[in-house]
Amino acid sequence: MxxxxxxxxxxxxxxxxxxxxxxxxxxxxxxxxxxxxxxxxxxxxxxxxxxxxxxxxxxxxxxxxxxxxxxxxxxxxxxxxxxxxxxxxxxxxxxxxxxxxxxxxxxxxxxxxxxxxxxxxxxxxxxxxxxxxxxxxxxxxxxxxxxxxxxxxxxxxxxxxxxxxxxxxxVGSMGRRIRAVEEKMAGVSGRPRVFFQIGTSPIVSVGTETFAHEIITLAGGINVAEGPDPYPRFSVEQVLGLRPEVIVISSMDRSRIHREIQAGWMRWQGLPAVENGRVFLVESNLFDRPTPRLVDGLEVLARLLHPEVFHGNP
CATH class of the missing domain: 3.40.50.1980 (Nitrogenase molybdenum iron protein domain)
Incomplete structure (x- = not known):
């Protein structure tokens, strides 16, 4: 990682x-x-x-x-x-x-x-x-x-x-786009439980004091790894026990190894995220690099978590 x-x-x-x-x-x-x-x-x-x-x-x-x-x-x-x-x-x-x-x-x-x-x-x-x-x-x-x-x-x-x-x-554009997402999320009926994976061996997620956590929250999700440790580690069994409804895998280049990680999660058919086909790959720099593109990450994740709100619009 x-x-x-x-x-x-x-x-x-x-x-x-x-x-x-x-x-x-x-x-x-x-x-x-x-x-x-x-x-x-x-x-x-x-x-x-x-x-x-x-x-x-x-x-x-x-x-x-x-x-x-x-x-x-x-x-x-x-x-x-x-x-x-x-x-x-x-x-x-x-x-x-x-x-x-x-x-x-x-x-x-x-x-x-x-x-x-x-x-x-x-x-x-x-x-x-x-x-x-x-x-x-x-x-x-x-x-x-x-x-x-x-x-x-x-x-x-x-x-x-x-x-x-x-x-x-x-800054004006960033503020308008953030408010637009917040307005859409204000009307959602539920907030899916999200496991955001940034590390592979061991499995590493994101705690409360990270950009990814803020984006998950603004995008209408619940970070199942929230807590004081910014980068907590998990075993597969622990992730299964958290029962995430969405798994997001952060990748630099969506390389073969990350696609294999995605496929690995798909083998756990009892996991809510797998049952609903909601295991996604995203570009890491949209979620961990503090630049205006964090708002791109927010919009990407909001559409993944609440596609019903966007009515299929890109």
């Missing part, structure tokens, strides 16, 4: 190869050229004061979600580098990579001469952020935990990147 960006922690992951920074300093690579002279001190979304350039031109994104947000704001042309797994939109995959969000390659980041880095609180190592700032590279951090936070993050990034109008349009 590939970990998602909403793992708990305060920049708790530890980056490797930190010793390379001493070499970088000796070589003088820490001097970032071409940075706009004017800068304004702002407070980022984790409460840190950051001197952000008035019009950042070379931005490095340290998480796939941030890469996607920058593109959504129409500022993808400013990205000098992105973290591994930045794959949406497709153009993001062509940009220089700076390591994973858990293990950023600081030498590579510095070599790209960014005037701003974008980081996520949960996932990016605190030490990496501190090292970058010690080298004179400002780091603006965000911390989206739910759909409202995602909208707030879009608004904040819009200000930082000078894309306020685009941010307002995106």
């Amino acid at each position: 590939r970990m998602t960006e909403n793992a708990d922690g305060l920049f708790l992951a530890r980056a490797s190869k930190m010793g390379a920074l001493a070499v970088l300093a000796a070589l003088g690579l820490c001097l970032v050229t071409g940075r706009p002279a004017a800068a304004a001190e702002v407070v980022d979304l984790v409460g840190r004061r950051v001197a952000v350039p008035d019009h950042p031109r070379r931005v490095v994104s340290l998480a796939p979600s941030l890469t996607e947000m920058v593109f959504a704001l129409g500022a993808g042309d400013r990205l000098a580098g992105v973290s591994r797994y930045s794959d949406y939109p497709p153009r993001a995959a062509e940009l220089p990579k700076v390591g994973s969000y858990v293990h950023p390659d600081l030498e590579r980041i510095v070599a790209l001469k960014p005037d701003l880095c974008l980081a996520v609180k949960d996932g990016n190592p605190r030490e990496a952020v501190e090292r970058l700032e010690a080298l004179g590279i400002p780091v603006y951090a965000v911390n989206p935990k739910n759909l409202k936070d995602v909208m707030d993050t879009m608004t904040a990034l819009g200000r930082v990147l000078g894309r306020e109008q685009q941010a307002r349009e995106i």
Whole structure:
């Protein structure tokens, strides 16, 4: 299972190869050229004061979600580098990579001469952020935990990147679409019990403090794995005992192995989800990556859980 960006922690992951920074300093690579002279001190979304350039031109994104947000704001042309797994939109995959969000390659980041880095609180190592700032590279951090936070993050990034109008349009659209789903779900007669599977061996689901749980609830379902553990583990017997009416399998690419998992559940004919033919595959990034596409995930799941409300409309 590939970990998602909403793992708990305060920049708790530890980056490797930190010793390379001493070499970088000796070589003088820490001097970032071409940075706009004017800068304004702002407070980022984790409460840190950051001197952000008035019009950042070379931005490095340290998480796939941030890469996607920058593109959504129409500022993808400013990205000098992105973290591994930045794959949406497709153009993001062509940009220089700076390591994973858990293990950023600081030498590579510095070599790209960014005037701003974008980081996520949960996932990016605190030490990496501190090292970058010690080298004179400002780091603006965000911390989206739910759909409202995602909208707030879009608004904040819009200000930082000078894309306020685009941010307002995106946030407005997200709000309207969420309200539309909520209005439809207000009239449903029942809420199916949902088991949302994100891991295969062992079986892993989603607890209360996850994006997927919020989406299940808004889409008119009940998360049978809800609880304080964000990623609880289950045996097959435990899942059977929960008697889910819908099983949703989150997959990066709907690969053969995930289709086999789907077929594996279909063998349990006494399970309500199987009896009703409601074992589904969905794209994982629509449910675990904090971007505006979470609303796409909400709409997808609402149609899967309550097709009667949508009257067959796509």
